[in-house]
Amino acid sequence: MQKKYLVFMDIDGTLIDEQQNVSNKTIDTIKSLQKKDVQFYISTGRMFLSASVIRNDIDRSLGIIASNGCIYSLDKKTYLTYLSKEAVKDIISISNQYNLSAFFFDDHHVFYTKDLPHYFKNSDQNRIASPNPNDYIRITDATNKKFLNGIIIFDTPNSHLKQITAKLSRIKNLDISSSNTNNIELIPKNINKSTAIKSIQQEFNIPSSRTISFGDGLNDIEMFQQSGISVAMGNSPETVKKYANHVTDSNLEDGIANFLIQYFHI
Secondary structure (H helix, E strand, O other), X not given: OOOOEEEEEOOOOOOOOOOOOOOHHHHHHHHHHHOOOEEEEEEOOOOHHHHHHHHHHHOOOOEEEEHHHOEEEEOOEEEEOOXXXXXXXXXXXXXXHOOOOEEEEOOOOEEEOOOOOHHXXXXXHHHHOOOOHHHEEEOOOOOOOOOOEEEEEOOOOOOOHHHHHHHHHOOOOEEEEOOOOOEEEEEEOOOOHHHHHHHHHHHHOOOHXXXXXXXXOHHHHXXXXXXXXXXXXXXXXXXXXXXXXXXXXXXXXXXXXXXXXXXXXX
């Protein structure tokens, strides 16, 4: 009997190119392996709607882990974990103290406290969030809305980065991480990509030894640790590469497809 595998793929810097496209080689490789009982998941810090747009370019049967594990699909069900209201209140207070905008997400809305940067509003980049202007909502306090996760983005170097990080790290029921050196990702305590992967492994009865993950960012490290076959993209920083047991080509050189073709001998 053919052994089943799970494959988890980050989006930005991993699955897509600079124009937000998945290469034909990668799509063809995924579809070929789906016929051999390989189950594919997108695993991203992006919100669910944005991940769905990329997923649909490949195959609607792919699973999704979004918002760094706060929402994931499994057996036609969707599982969600929200930030506590107290954590949201403290995040807004700290971001206001340093005149920064904090962003929060549910499955398809972007909530922001001060300014909405051009890369959210630019229609050419609408896959990052949503093409619908009504999906962007300004908030001034911890409203009665429920947020899955959040992020603080530094558009320019910030001399208070260490202070901000230290204050955020002391918030109860909150974990922080980064997908890049210019952001702080805000996630419910003990929730990340790896917790979602563990649940999916248990559901499919597929062990870590037959789990492959691809990523390029700091928020992919925990995903690597839950995967027996962890693959850093060639464009990953050295900090990330040292946590993977394989390094493939960059996202612009079909790194995912090249590794899978060699690994599965297709």
